[in-house]
Amino acid sequence: MDGYTPSLEKVIQAFSRFPGIGAKSAEKLAFYILKSDSTYVENLCDALLSLKNNTKFCETCFNITETSKCQICLDPQRNQRIICVVEHFKDAISIEKTHEFKGLYHILMGHLSPIDGVGPDDIKIPELIKRIKSSDIEEVILATNPNIEGDATALYIANLLKPFSIKVTRIARGLPIGGDLEYADPVTLSSSLAKRELL
Secondary structure (H helix, E strand, O other): OOOOOOOHHHHHHHOOOOOOHHHHHHHHHHHHHHHHOHHHHHHHHHHHHHHHHEEOOOOOOOOOOOOOOHHHHHHHOOOOOEEEEOOOOHHHHHHOOOOOOOEEEEOOOOEEHHHHOOOOOOOOOHHHHHHHHOOOOOOOOOOOOOOOHHHHHHHHHHHHHHOOOEEEEEEEEEEEEOOOOHHHHHHHHHHHOOOOOEE
């Protein structure tokens, strides 16, 4: 890049790999880092390394955590008989922001997509079934994204759960078709949870 030192060019290229960050934004962030004092930059580096090194997945629900089990699974105040199934941990975070759901989660770590070669064993569906078999679950809320892949995943799981004597619901269509949970506002998410449908 013209006029850039090798170090500055390296930082700009690193920032440009971030989702939603173009060349101009990457340059702006790099210049901000360059102008910042060393303590701030060191703290930023420490925070990023801590995030990467200390974050793991909950052994029960696959949410992000820094211990073997996440805070939601460890919370005795949560309703242990309701599991909300979502595709990604960001979806669980979005639902938590509504302050409406008081049960547990199960993070699938993706959705079914035969075109991409993603089958039931490639996401956390077997773990969900095992969890239901070993727990006293009354309801499973399928909160996969309201798009083709999310609907197919929800239908597949609903069929798997038919032999179990539990209530299986799907979040209501308060969310836009083709949208992602992480971008939904808390009011819309709260309405979708409250108006979930029986499958």
